[in-house]
Amino acid sequence: MRPYLAAALLLALAACGTPQEQCVRLASHDMTVLDRLIAETQGNITRGYGFAQTIETVPEFVECGEPVIGSDGKAHANYCLDDVPHTVTRPVALVLAAEAAKLASMQKRRAEMAKVLAPAFADCKARYPE
Numbered sequence: 001m002r003p004y005l006a007a008a009l010l011l012a013l014a015a016c017g018t019p020q021e022q023c024v025r026l027a028s029h030d031m032t033v034l035d036r037l038i039a040e041t042q043g044n045i046t047r048g049y050g051f052a053q054t055i056e057t058v059p060e061f062v063e064c065g066e067p068v069i070g071s072d073g074k075a076h077a078n079y080c081l082d083d084v085p086h087t088v089t090r091p092v093a094l095v096l097a098a099e100a101a102k103l104a105s106m107q108k109r110r111a112e113m114a115k116v117l118a119p120a121f122a123d124c125k126a127r128y129p130e
Contacts, residue, residue, distance in 0.1 A: 023124035
């Protein structure tokens with residue numbers, strides 16, 4: 001349930017801001033994603049390794065079925081063993097030369113994107129002056 005709560009909170013925060021900020025945020029979504037990837041790649045190069053996420057199933061006791069009435073007359077949860085998926089983050093080796101080339105490519109693409117988006121930013125500022 002927590003992912004839904006976090007998503008709702010993010011949507012509420014995204015609705016915040018001045019109309020100009022909202023306009024710029026919408027226009028620059030791809031650049032924001034690229035900035036995050038650039039930061040991640042820089043971190044990988046600095047550390048010398050990266051991280052990979054995998055999903056592993058782990059057996060856990062979970063509530064299942066109808067509650068069971070115990071000898072004391074009270075209802076008790078019925079538990080059974082089930083495989084529950086968990087996201088696991090592990091370090092992975094990287095080819096640093098390839099990471100550096102990827103970083104250079106993304107930085108070049110970001111500079112191109114900034115030039116293309118400059119008119120959209122100017123339009124946002126003209127339509128929604130602060």
